[in-house]
Amino acid sequence: MIRSYYENYWRTNKLEKTPYLFWIKKISSTVTLNGKNFLDVGCGDGFLASNFVNKFETYGVDISKMALNKAKNKGIRTEFVDLNTNNLPFENEFFDNISCFEVLEHLLEPLKVTKEINRVLKKGGCFIVSVPNILNIINRIHFLFGNFVDVMDVAHKNNELFSEHIKMFSKDKLEKLLEGANFEITKRYFYFPKKFNEPKWKKIQFLGNIFNVLKIHTIMPSLLALGFLYVCKKKK
Numbered sequence: 001m002i003r004s005y006y007e008n009y010w011r012t013n014k015l016e017k018t019p020y021l022f023w024i025k026k027i028s029s030t031v032t033l034n035g036k037n038f039l040d041v042g043c044g045d046g047f048l049a050s051n052f053v054n055k056f057e058t059y060g061v062d063i064s065k066m067a068l069n070k071a072k073n074k075g076i077r078t079e080f081v082d083l084n085t086n087n088l089p090f091e092n093e094f095f096d097n098i099s100c101f102e103v104l105e106h107l108l109e110p111l112k113v114t115k116e117i118n119r120v121l122k123k124g125g126c127f128i129v130s131v132p133n134i135l136n137i138i139n140r141i142h143f144l145f146g147n148f149v150d151v152m153d154v155a156h157k158n159n160e161l162f163s164e165h166i167k168m169f170s171k172d173k174l175e176k177l178l179e180g181a182n183f184e185i186t187k188r189y190f191y192f193p194k195k196f197n198e199p200k201w202k203k204i205q206f207l208g209n210i211f212n213v214l215k216i217h218t219i220m221p222s223l224l225a226l227g228f229l230y231v232c233k234k235k236k
Contacts, residue, residue: 035056037059184234
């Protein structure tokens with residue numbers, strides 16, 4: 001059932017290329033990486049993994065064969081994997097670098113998958129991970145008035161009953177997960193939009209401008225960051 005859901009997800013082009021995804025693409029391209037290969041876990045159509053194709057032998061795994069076909073056309077070596085039921089089909093310490101962008105919140109057991117990532121990553125290897133922050137200020141305002149809205153998920157824009165995110169992350173939750181999977185965080189990046197896209201929030205764009213100019217979201221990320229991107233290394 002999960003597989004058919006994501007096949008339809010990619011068939012209908014449900015994934016929006018949002019400013020957040022472009023931010024992830026930009027930040028991840030600046031990370032210093034070494035070695036010969038790279039794995040993107042939950043690569044989708046390869047939009048983010050394509051960053052690395054010209055630098056590394058780039059692999060991608062995903063549950064959607066339709067998405068994998070698109071990723072393959074971008075020069076990515078693809079493997080079908082249902083991360084909710086299967087381990088990664090690679091030997092221990094096979095990869096020099098691994099990413100997992102906007103995937104863990106969609107999984108039943110994100111800690112188990114993160115430990116799998118640790119298993120196939122070489123000692124001292126680089127792991128880049130991003131998740132949305134459920135406790136961002138916009139969600140908190142909605143919750144205060146009794147409304148559940150996950151602003152970092154497209155479901156609310158389509159008036160769907162539930163968010164597509166099944167595990168909710170805060171800054172503290174992400175850091176505990178990474179510690180539990182034997183990763184050391186070396187760099188933290190925090191996302192706040194430069195412009196509000198939704199009409200109801202455009203009225204307070206001036207507040208967004210202030211947050212960005214003063215970089216307040218980097219001072220109070222648990223409250224103000226809408227998403228987190230962490231660079232980690234596997235502990236030796």
